[in-house]
Every structure is written in structure tokens, then in C-alpha cells.
Amino acid sequence: MNTSLRPAPPADAHREQRQKDVVAALREVLPREAILFRHEDTVPYECDALTAYRASPMVVVLPETEAQVAAVLKICHQMTVPIVARGAGTGLSGGAMPHRSGVILSLSKFNKILNIDPASCTAIVQCGVRNLAISEAASGYGLYYAPDPSSQIACTIGGNVAENSGGVHCLKYGLTLHNVLRVRGFMVTVSPWNSAPEALDAAGLDLLPIIIGSEGMLAVTTEVTVKLIPKPQSARCIMASFDDIESAGAAVASVIAHGIIPAGLEMMDRAMTAAVDAFVHADYDLSAAAILLCESDGTPAEVAEEIARMEQVLSAAGASRIEVSRDEAQRLKFWSGRKNAFPASGSISPDYMCMDSTIPRKRLAEMLRAIQQMEIKYNLRCANVFHAGDGNLHPLILFDAADADQMRRCELFGADILETSVRLGGTVTGEHGVGIEKLNSMCVQFSAAERAQFLALKQAFDPLELLNPGKVIPTLHRCAEYGKMHVHRGMLPFPELPRF
Amino acid sequence: MSAQDPVLARLVDQVNSARSRRAPLDIRGGGSKTFYGEAAVGEPLDVTGLSGITSYEPTELVVTVRTGTRLDDLEAALEAHGQCLAFEPPRFAPGGTVGGMVAAGLSGPARASAGSVRDHVLGVTLLNGRGEILTFGGQVAKNVAGYDVSRLMAGSLGILGVICEVSLKVLPVSPSTATLRFDCDEAQASANFRDWASQPLPINATAWHEGGLYVRLAGARAAVAAACTRLGGAQLAPEQAKSWWSSVRDHSAEFFAIGAAGLARGESLWRLSVPATAAALKLPGQQFMEWGGAQRWWKTLADAGQVRSAAARVGGHATLIRGADKSNGVFAPLSEVSMRIHRGLKQAFDPLRLFNRGRLYAGL
Secondary structure, eight states: OOOSOOOOOOOOHHHHHHHHHHHHHHHTTSOGGGEEOSHHHHGGGSOSSOTTOOOOOSEEEOOOSHHHHHHHHHHHHHHTOOEEEESSSOOSSSTTOOOTTSEEEEOTTOOOEEEEETTTTEEEEETTSBHHHHHHHHGGGTEEOOOOOTTTTTOBHHHHHHHTOOOTTHHHHOOHHHHEEEEEEEOTTSOEEESOOSSSOOSSSOOHHHHTTSTTSSOEEEEEEEEOEEOOSEEEEEEEEESSHHHHHHHHHHHHHTTOOOSEEEEEEHHHHHHHHHHHOOOOOTTSSEEEEEEEEESHHHHHHHHHHHHHHHHHTTOSEEEEOOSHHHHHHHHHHHHTHHHHHHHHSSEEEEOOOBOOGGGHHHHHHHHHHHHHHHTOEEEEEEEGGGTEEEEEEEEOTTSHHHHHHHHHHHHHHHHHHHHTTOBSOSSSOOTTTTHHHHHHHSOHHHHHHHHHHHHHHOTTOOBSTTSSSOOHHHHHHHHHHHHTTTSOSOTTSOOO | OOTTOHHHHHHHHHHHHHHHHTOOEEEESSSTTTTSSSOOOSEEEEOTTSOSEEEEEGGGTEEEEETTSBHHHHHHHHHTTTEEOTTOOOOSSTTOBHHHHHHHTOOOTTHHHHOOHHHHEEEEEEEOTTSOEEEEEOSSSOOOSSOOHHHHTTTOTTTTOEEEEEEEEOEEOOSEEEEEEEEOOHHHHHHHHHHHHTSOOOEEEEEEETTEEEEEEEEOHHHHHHHHHHHOSEEOOHHHHHHHHHHHHTTOSGGGOOOHHHHHHTOEEEEEEOOTTOOOOOOSSEEEEEGGGTEEEEEEOOOHHHHHHHHHHTTOEEEEEEOSOOTTOSSOOOOHHHHHHHHHHHHHHOTTOOBTTTSSSTTO
């Protein structure tokens, strides 16, 4: 999507005065170059990777030390200025989209790996350290950090904590939550805070699962202790082709039914393999209706044993072709296609909207059929890539954001996928977060009482609602309005109201 | 789970009645862990009527179960399909329930490798202090819609509400296991734990007690066989290994009991949760180490202050498990910030402080 400079939004006298006051206060605690507020300087912060939704922040700050973060929070708290923390801005749900009257707390300078301890298999890193940089730094000790979101070359561990990020290997190795021992940071009231000691559990309520995945709504994270695990000695990947998506979906269930937990189990439909193969030449079987990538890792003997069992199960499930990676180069090639699914989609369409719902595995084929019907209904194409082992779907709806009607149809298409997922017993977001993108869908998944409980929980951490306001949990009012909109799908009342 | 369910409807009525009278409620399952935590107060709220497996499809690796269900019934149902609760929850006594397992948040020998109860909770249906039935999380492994309330319930000791139904991630039983025993002292055991942790070995559980180091391997046949050859040691017969690990998991091993004489002397059993690589703790008494050194049980005459500071010095915390004197608190005191969050959470879920009042900390 076009990120070039656009004209500054119309000035508003009140906002201008407020901006002056906040900048003046921040200058007391931060060097001048760590404060951005001119429109041309703040443009890069207007959105995260959900580029269709933008807002101009009032101020952007780039602190370098925890003391500076504390000082910024103190000022924001005193002046009741909303705070939106930001890592690398690779989030896909608008979680880091600025608040027009708020401060973007960019933590990109917190990029130091503080300690790698091979004895305890842990790493202590600042929140702005890139996901892949942790594994690179640990590599010399034969260790790595397991969660590997596709954006791992760019996304930060702080962002991973905010979203409880997964990746292609989380079926076997777990999500961010399962691989983080401790987070440290600040409450919005500036109290330094940490989740636990570096033991496996803490006294009292376990706050770590509440903080992880809270999308910057509860606290500001500055430091993370992660678990490192030994690199598997070897890994091999099977590419299995299927002539129809039903058998591919059934094969996924069959692998699990046979007691196998693959290191990765991914599915792509033909639209996706075609796009990807043109983009990175991953040697995919382009004649297949769907392919599965099924990986085994461990000792060479373990992998040989498991690959043989997987081949047997996949054949019995009706695979029309099975190819086992013959060497590391080919294995990486298989994965390069999967990991480039998003950019590949960007290369065949001006824009794409990535959905992220999760459904029970057994409903995969049913869901794909429903998506095919939606392509006709909304007259837009959709390429599908799934973390099939987890039932986590990433349908990529292809559209052109410059065309308002396509944009509108794309939003309806996306909402339809999410609501279908909830109906099939799933959830609206598996790993990308709610952000602003899925606020309306939260009205469908949760009752008014459940949403009220979420809002009450936030109060325990952030009574003034300064952290990332307006994200994740929709207000009762918004859901009421969405309920009304729903009746007249396609003909939204009050089109002038912002709805993200 | 529907509010029309007659058992649930009765519980809601009882909660609403308690609300109108502001009467505290003592949530009761099978009673296998009544010894754990601070003293219970209030009218009993019996949840054992909420029993039965709601749904279980082995290919989804998820079971949804009403929380009054007996843990042994759940485990038998999973075993029939070659699956298990990988975190090995302790079953201190027969009759313990799934709800008690989640609320206590305790995990067994495999915790360091397989994760904790919390890690396996996918969703809950909760009856909160406003008498509302709420569902969070779900039946899928990846779910970040809203705050992860369901996992907050693990270890909450019921102070946030009645956990009515829970969805848990289940896993296939490993195709192969083997337990090896080594004779060594604590220092050597710690060194071995450290060495092994950084190697790609299929280690599922470790323990050390009185000169005996035990390691359980679990995984693919080839991997377990290769690790046995590589590590050496004496291999336990399968039945012997099974009963030995059960005795650790369920605290039926002699070490974990405190007899009348021990109580009279003022002996207590403490659980110290510390970084795995923490140096040896200097406390009087006997130690039983698990989780590669991250969980250290101490049976000791030392007072609470001494035990707590030993844990805190190495960055951990200590919980009083068994012993007569709870006057210094069962759980390690919280920092002021953390206590403020705890109070806020209690307020958010149970504003009238009905549920399990004081069971975790005074004032909650």
C-alpha cells in the first residue's frame, strides 16, 4: 500500500496547543532528537503492517533507557495522554496504530541482547530485539528461540509478547507464552513491574498469561527473559499433494490421530502455491488442489522413524504425491515458500487483507468450501495458507484499497470469515491479535457480560485507560451499533463515522 | 455450557443468595487439596455435581470437561485413546477434581519439559462474583481474542470465581519411555541437569533425592534408545519406574509425608520454586529436587523467614505445603505493585469478595 507523504491532516487548534504542551513536558526528560512531532517525521508511525488503517500520532518518542520510559509514562499519566507502545510495526491487526491525541512509545532503541546463558538455557533481551536475532545470538551454543512468526527477521520480542505470537513450529514448541519465562517493564502508573522471578512459576496469581497477548493494553514491557532450547540435530520436511481439499484436511486430522505431533504442519491451496512459486520458486506441486508441509525434527534416527510414519499416514489419507526433502537446502526451499506467502500475495495484488481465525482442525475443509463461496459472493479472490496443525487460518483476501468498493467488500469478506470461524467453534484471532481490525468481530465472539469482564480486568492495570485506548475490547456502544449494522449488511448507516 | 443446566443453575442461585447476604463461599471439589493454601472460610459451594466430559475428540487434541469431574475419570478416558495430560497433575488423594487441578495450578514431574497446567488450559467457563456465566478462550490451541482469562484461572485457588468447565490441551502418550538412575551427590546432579538441558535429549522428567538421580526419557523409540546408550546409568524396570514417578507426582513417597512426630517437632514441607541453575540451598533438613533443579522440596525445621529468604536470595519463592504453623502465610508475600494488581483483579471478578476469601492472601 502507498506510504508516500500525504498532506497533513487539518490542524485543530486544541490539538496543536495540546501537542505543544506535551512536547514541552517531554523535552524535560528526553533529548530533542528523541521526540518527533512534525507531520513529516511522524508519518512512518501512522500505521503498522495493517496499512489500510492509519492515524497521525500527536507525538512519537524514542527513549533509550528504562529511566526515560518511566519519565515518559509519568508525564503521560500526569497529563492523561494516551500511550501506544510500538516495536517494529510488523503487527497485522493495527495494534500499534496511533491515537490521534496520543504518544507513540517507540521501543526500537531497546535492541540489546543483555545476556545469553547457555547453562540455564535462557536469554535476557530488551524488548526491541528482533525475534530472529535471539536465535542467531544463541546459535553458537547450539540453542535457539522456538517461536518463529513469519515476520521473524523484523518483528521484535516485545511485539511477540504483546501478541502472543506463534509461527509455523508452535504445534510442537508452543506459543510465545510457552517460551517466555518473565517480562519486566512498567505499569502505566510508572511502578516498575515484573511478572515473576526467573523460576518456572510465581507466587500468587499467574499474571504472565494476562500480560502476554494483551496487545499493549495493560503494561509496558521493556525486557523479556526467554527460554532457549537445543537445536534439533536434524529436520526433514514432507511435501504432500492432494487432489481435493477435503482429503488434505482429513490428512491433517489423521496425522494427529496417529499420535504424531509434527514440528510443523502447514497447508496451502492452489491459489497460494501458484502465487508463492512465482515469487520464490519453492518447487511446489502446482497441480495439487492443496499441499501439506509436514516436518519432523530431532535426532537423525528419530526423524527417520517419524518421517516413515508420516509418509504412511499421508499415503493412507490419499496423498497423490509425497516428496521428502532430500537435504537441508530443499527443506529450506519448501519453507521459503511458506514463509513468503504474504509478500507473494502482495506481488499478485495491489493489497491483501490477512485473516487469522482458528477453527477446530476437523472443520478445515468445510471452512475452505465456505471461503470459496465467499469469493463468489464478494467478487474478490482469496489465497489460503493455514497453520493446519493448529487449525489457524490465514486466508489472504486480494483487493485494491484504492477502490472504495473493493475495500468495503474486503471488510465484509473478512468479517464473514471471522464469524464463520466462531460458528464452527473457533476464534476470531489465533496469533495476530484483535487490534482495531477485529473489534467488531469481538462483539460476535463475546457476550456483553464477557466484554464487560475484559474491561474490568483492564481497570486493574490501567484505571485511566491510557494504554492503547480503543483497541482489543469493543465498547458496549460499539457492539450495539455493529449489531444494527449487521442487519443491513452492505448498507452501513452513518458512513461518515470511523469504524475501525 | 448453558445457564439452563440444572446443576449450574443451582450454583448460580447459591451465588446470588450469597451476594445478597454478602456471605463468603468456600468452593469445594473432591477435597483432595484442602490442606493446600490458607484456611477456607464460608459456606460450602459444592461443585462436584458439575461432572462429565462435555466433548473429547482425540484428533483435536482437546478435551472439554465439567470441573466437578474426577481427575482419575478424565485420565482414564484419555488413556483409552492413547492420550494424557502431559503436565502430570498431582492426585494427592482419590476423588480430586479437574476444577481443583486447575485452581491449585500444580504440575507434576514432567512440568519442566511439558509445561504446566496453565500452559495446557485453552478455555474456561467461569461463574463470577456477579453471578454471571462467562466463557473465555475456547477449544483451539491458538487464540488471542481478548485477554487470556482462562489461563489466569490456573493457580488462582478459586478466588476469581467458580471454574465450571475447562478445555484442556491433551497430548499423545509417548511411544517409548525409560527411566535411568545414577548414584551422585547434589552438586553432581545439578551439573548433570545443566549439561543435559542444553543437549537435544528427550528428557521428560528429572529428580534427585538422597544420592539418587533419576531421569525419565520419553519420545520416539529411536531417540529414547539412543539417549539410554549415551547417558548410561541403571535402567529401572518399567513397572518400577512408573510407580516411582507416581509416588513423586502424588506425594505418596515417604519423603513428602510429615508424621505426627514430625509435626510435633515443628517440621514443615516447603516447595521452593527457583531458577533451575540456582546454587545449592543451605537449609537444615532433607531435600527432594525436581524439574532440573527448578523445584526443590524441603522437609525442614527452619522457620518461614529462613526458608523464604533462602528462596528469595536465588531469585525464587517458597510455598508452605504441609506443616502445622501457617501463621507466617502459605505463599510468599507479594510486592506492593503486585498486590495492587491482585486486589484490582479480585475487584474485577469478585467485587464482593465472595469466593475463597483469604485462601490465597489475606484481603483477597
